[in-house]
Amino acid sequence: MKRGGRGKKSVDGRPRPDQQSKKLNVFTVKGNEREETGQPAIGGIDLLDETNKETMMTFVLSRRQALLCGFGAATAASFGSMSLPAFAAANDAQDLIDAFTGGKTPEMGRIMLDVPEIAENGNTVPMNFSVDSPMTADDYVAEVLVVADANPRAAVATFHFSPLSGSAEANTRIRLAGTQNIIAVAKMSDGSVFMDKKEVKVTIGGCGG
């Protein structure tokens, strides 16, 4: 982790209100307007100027701030143009989906998965989904499978609905071991399958470390 020539110990852990964006300038590799204009990269503040010494000190990060900063950088990078690396599920997620769909590939759509982009606590991540369906006796959502593709075990839950549900939606809280995709697959009464997939960034894993 780059610390620059200034880093030794943090003198003052007090974060500045605009600290986040300035920290990113230290750790991200993205181009920085200020570099191009010849000014120092650190938040545009001239660190060679003695009167900015106090400002300079606040950039000497404590370890915790550096950790958070690394996370902030990663978040910013993914929000930006840098695309996330594609990765196959590390666990049995695909097997569970195949067993659930009977080998069919689910179409994206009709089911909407609602999860936070960033979960502060992997022990309890709110998860909500709703399926577009009339929920009549002839046309309803039979089951919804939810899996997490980087938990020790992918299965999260299988929900069963009936026409008496009125609406195929559910809300619960789940455990996520780390940043990963949540995949929800809905199986209709006629056997057709639909899915949605959302990524959740997890700062503190929820499987007991």
Add this chain to the structure above:
Amino acid sequence: MSAPRPRIRLDRNEISAGETIEVKTLISHTMESGQRRGGDGNVIPRKIINSFSCEFEGQVVFACDIEPAISANPYFQFMVKPDRSGTLTFKWIDDDGTEITATEEIVVN
């Protein structure tokens, strides 16, 4: 630990035909996932509620097959659309076979 007591909240108990009721349920349970290690370094064995169901007059309306990835003190929120007055029965089943049940009366006008 004492037996877990479930908490159930319906947004209303009395509806007109065709309306839906929002149900929220919560039960206290550690939901030991079987992934954690205790102080002695040994894995703490899995012990979770593995099934939750909501029946209306004997017919399953909503159910959930629960895995260790559901958080402690499992919370579920869902909708029901009873077509007549009757009883909603909620049931939670633990890995060890223990069943916890609760009921709510619904009036449909």
